[in-house]
Amino acid sequence: MKASEATNYYFQKAAKELHMQTQLERILMLPKREVKVECVVELDNGEVASFRGFRVQHDASRGPMKGGLRFHPEVDFDEVNSLASLMTWKTAVVNIPYGGAKGGVSCDPNKLSHQELQRITRAFIDEIHDLIGPQLDIPAPDMGTNAQTMAWIVDQYSKYHGWTPAVVTGKPLELGGSEGREAATGQGVFYAIEALMNDEQKNLADLSFAIQGFGNVGSFVARFIHEAGGKVVAISDANGALLNQMGIDIHALMLHYQATGSLAEFAGAAPLERDMLLTIECDVLIPAALGGVLTGENCKDIRAHYIIEAANGPTTPEADEHFRKAGKILLPDIFVNAGGVVVSYFEWVQNIQQFRWRLDRVNTELKAAMLDAYRELRAITKQSDCDFRTAAFQLAITRVASATALRGLETDSFCMIKT
Ligand code: NAD
Numbered sequence: 001m002k003a004s005e006a007t008n009y010y011f012q013k014a015a016k017e018l019h020m021q022t023q024l025e026r027i028l029m030l031p032k033r034e035v036k037v038e039c040v041v042e043l044d045n046g047e048v049a050s051f052r053g054f055r056v057q058h059d060a061s062r063g064p065m066k067g068g069l070r071f072h073p074e075v076d077f078d079e080v081n082s083l084a085s086l087m088t089w090k091t092a093v094v095n096i097p098y099g100g101a102k103g104g105v106s107c108d109p110n111k112l113s114h115q116e117l118q119r120i121t122r123a124f125i126d127e128i129h130d131l132i133g134p135q136l137d138i139p140a141p142d143m144g145t146n147a148q149t150m151a152w153i154v155d156q157y158s159k160y161h162g163w164t165p166a167v168v169t170g171k172p173l174e175l176g177g178s179e180g181r182e183a184a185t186g187q188g189v190f191y192a193i194e195a196l197m198n199d200e201q202k203n204l205a206d207l208s209f210a211i212q213g214f215g216n217v218g219s220f221v222a223r224f225i226h227e228a229g230g231k232v233v234a235i236s237d238a239n240g241a242l243l244n245q246m247g248i249d250i251h252a253l254m255l256h257y258q259a260t261g262s263l264a265e266f267a268g269a270a271p272l273e274r275d276m277l278l279t280i281e282c283d284v285l286i287p288a289a290l291g292g293v294l295t296g297e298n299c300k301d302i303r304a305h306y307i308i309e310a311a312n313g314p315t316t317p318e319a320d321e322h323f324r325k326a327g328k329i330l331l332p333d334i335f336v337n338a339g340g341v342v343v344s345y346f347e348w349v350q351n352i353q354q355f356r357w358r359l360d361r362v363n364t365e366l367k368a369a370m371l372d373a374y375r376e377l378r379a380i381t382k383q384s385d386c387d388f389r390t391a392a393f394q395l396a397i398t399r400v401a402s403a404t405a406l407r408g409l410e411t412d413s414f415c416m417i418k419t
Contacts, residue, residue, distance in 0.1 A: 005293075007082045010372050011089070014393030016102045017384070020401070023349035028400060031084055032065075032099075033057040034077065037127035039105060041119040053124045055103035058084035061403040064135050065101035065167075066091055066341060068142025071117070074103035086334060087314065087341070092396035094338040094373045096345040099400075109144045111124045118152050125156040127168055132157070134352065135167035140344050141170040145353075151175050166351035169344035179341075179349035186220020188339015191330055191367050193225070193284070195374035196306070200329075205229035208245075208282040210304065212236050213289030214263060216336065217310050220364070221253065221288055226250035234277045235263070236289075240270035241277045280304060287314035294319040302328075309333040324387050331387035335373055335395065342369045 008029060015025045019412035035055045043049050053390060054077060057065045067087040080102045088100030088132060105124055123130075128290045132139060137166050141150060150168040154175055157167045173179070180187070197204055209225055213238040222232050231247035240263055242248060248269050264271070278285065278298060285304035286295050288311050294302065296318035307330040309315060315323070316329065325332050346362055357365075380391035 004325045005084055006317055008233060010320075010389060010393055011085070011397070014390050017386070017390060017396060018394055020397070021111060022401040024401065027060070027404070028397065031056050031058045031081060032060060033131070034081070034153070035128060035131060037124065039120055039123035039127065041116065041123050043116055044113050048407040049096075050119055051123075052106040053078045053103070053127060054102060054105075055128055055131065055137070055286065056080045056084040057131070058090040058100040058102075059400060060099040061400055061407060062092060062099055063097035064099065064133075065137040066098040066344065067103070067137075067139065068140035069102075069139040069145050070104040071107050071109045071120075071144030071149075073106060073108045074165040079102055082413040083218060088400060089393060089396035090334040090338050092399040093392050095336050095340055095399070096342060096369070097343065098138075098253050098341070101139075102142075103139060104142070114390055120367060121149050121152045122156045125153055129157050129160045134164060137342075138166070139168050139350060140341075146170075147172045147177060150177075162177070166348050171347070173324070176347070176351045176367075178343055178350055178362060179357065179359040180366070181343050182216070183220045184343035184362075185217045185310070185337050185340035186224060186364065187363065188342060188370050189217065189221045189286070189288070189308065189336055190224035190228070190368060191339070191370040192336045192374060193308055194228070194287075195371050196308075196329070196331060199374075200377060203362065205231075207231065207284055208233045208247075209286060210234040210277050210280055211283045211286045211288055211310075212277055212293065212314075213287070213311065214257065215289070218286070218288035219257075221310055222248075222250045223254065233282055234269050234272060236272075236274050236277045237263055238289075239274070240264060241272040241274045242266055242270035243280065253308075261397060284308060290314065292316055294323075296322070300322065306328065307331070309336050312337065320389065325344060325395065330388060332392050335350045335377060335388070335392050338373070339366055339370065342366055 036051045039053050065085055082098050084102035089416045091098040150171045153168045158164050171177040208231045211222050214235055225232055232250055233245050234243045236304040242263055252268055253266055279301040282304050284306040286308045291313035299319035299322040304329055310333050312333050322348050350357055377388055377391045380394055
């Protein structure tokens with residue numbers, strides 16, 4: 001199943017339960033604008049090369065559109081489309097005043113020099129600068145891009161429109177980035193887990209966790225769980241996994257990883273075959289690496305009772321259905337990993353106000369945003385007797401549909417659930 005088909009499946013399932021009109025369903029599903037451009041640049045060896053750039057702007061009914069920009073050889077419209085609509089639902093679930101967008105340039109950052117990447121970024125902005133902006137569409141880093149890419153975008157965009165740091169988020173601190181942005185997604189995942197476990201009257205210190213992925217999201221989640229007394233019994237990256245049923249010392253592992261660039265040969269845990277991590281005995285499984293890892297094939301072997309989707313789209317619809325029937329509790333990606341976009345929103349607010357927040361304020365506001373969203377989702381699961389993913393899509397769709405209606409598109413089926 002393609003990425004966009006999975007997103008549309010979950011959307012349609014929730015829309016059906018809300019008894020939404022087919023016409024409205026279509027309006028909300030299709031992107032507002034799809035842009036495809038050619039970025040022509042000179043390579044370091046003097047040759048001229050052309051790269052395909054994409055920006056999909058999915059929905060703007062609740063505010064400017066927001067979403068990452070990825071540099072990857074396999075970027076295509078299907079993937080970007082699906083991720084753009086996910087951003088619409090994600091920003092709506094955590095109730096920040098944005099719509100959704102996503103973009104990318106089809107290139108391989110590993111094979112390009114710093115200067116070549118800079119030229120591609122600037123060429124892309126030359127093509128789309130009229131379509132983005134602080135009140136229109138605000139890109140952010142994603143796979144293959146980083147704070148440096150955002151700094152080049154600020155510079156290039158500002159040549160056309162005057163000094164505008166709020167055109168992107170995820171910037172370096174020196175150019176108006178926010179404190180706490182780097183850890184934000186992992187921090188938000190942790191607040192989501194904390195909210196769920198408080199509700200379930202479980203103590204973090206009594207729970208065991210397996211985390212797939214030790215990158216930006218996985219490493220921060222592991223650290224926050226460890227610092228809160230939770231037992232991270234297994235962790236993996238692309239090259240392997242580690243297991244220690246007594247709990248891995250995540251601080252020591254981070255030092256080892258910094259020193260060696262690898263999980264291998266860490267003295268505080270035993271090696272484990274990489275994909276075995278998904279099926280080990282533990283209370284909480286946190287996929288924090290790739291999409292499509294929990295499938296119809298392996299779902300029956302998953303032993304964790306709680307599944308926390310830190311990655312985008314880790315569960316296929318078949319596995320999702322199985323987990324629901326098996327009585328497992330799954331917190332969905334459009335809620336769990338929204339911490340990054342929430343702190344992006346705080347960065348944008350700080351840029352517009354020209355006032356810098358301290359880290360404690362960023363984290364206090366982030367925690368409040370995640371807790372509010374959790375409480376709303378929990379209330380819907382009780383009211384509609386549904387799982388958290390359906391609740392999240394219902395909440396998001398209702399918010400987007402209501403905003404669309406209030407802005408003038410009248411239809412009978414808008415206010416479907418009370419938010
Ligand atoms: P990253 O590139 O920093 O880290 C990815 C990690 O996954 C690496 O440790 C990598 O080695 C590991 N990995 C890759 N293939 C693996 C495999 N087969 N098995 C186990 N581990 C594997 O990426 P990230 O920023 O941490 O993002 C992880 C996920 O979270 C992605 O799905 C991303 O879309 C999503 N996400 C990230 C953010 C963010 O702010 N970084 C926000 C929202 C969602």
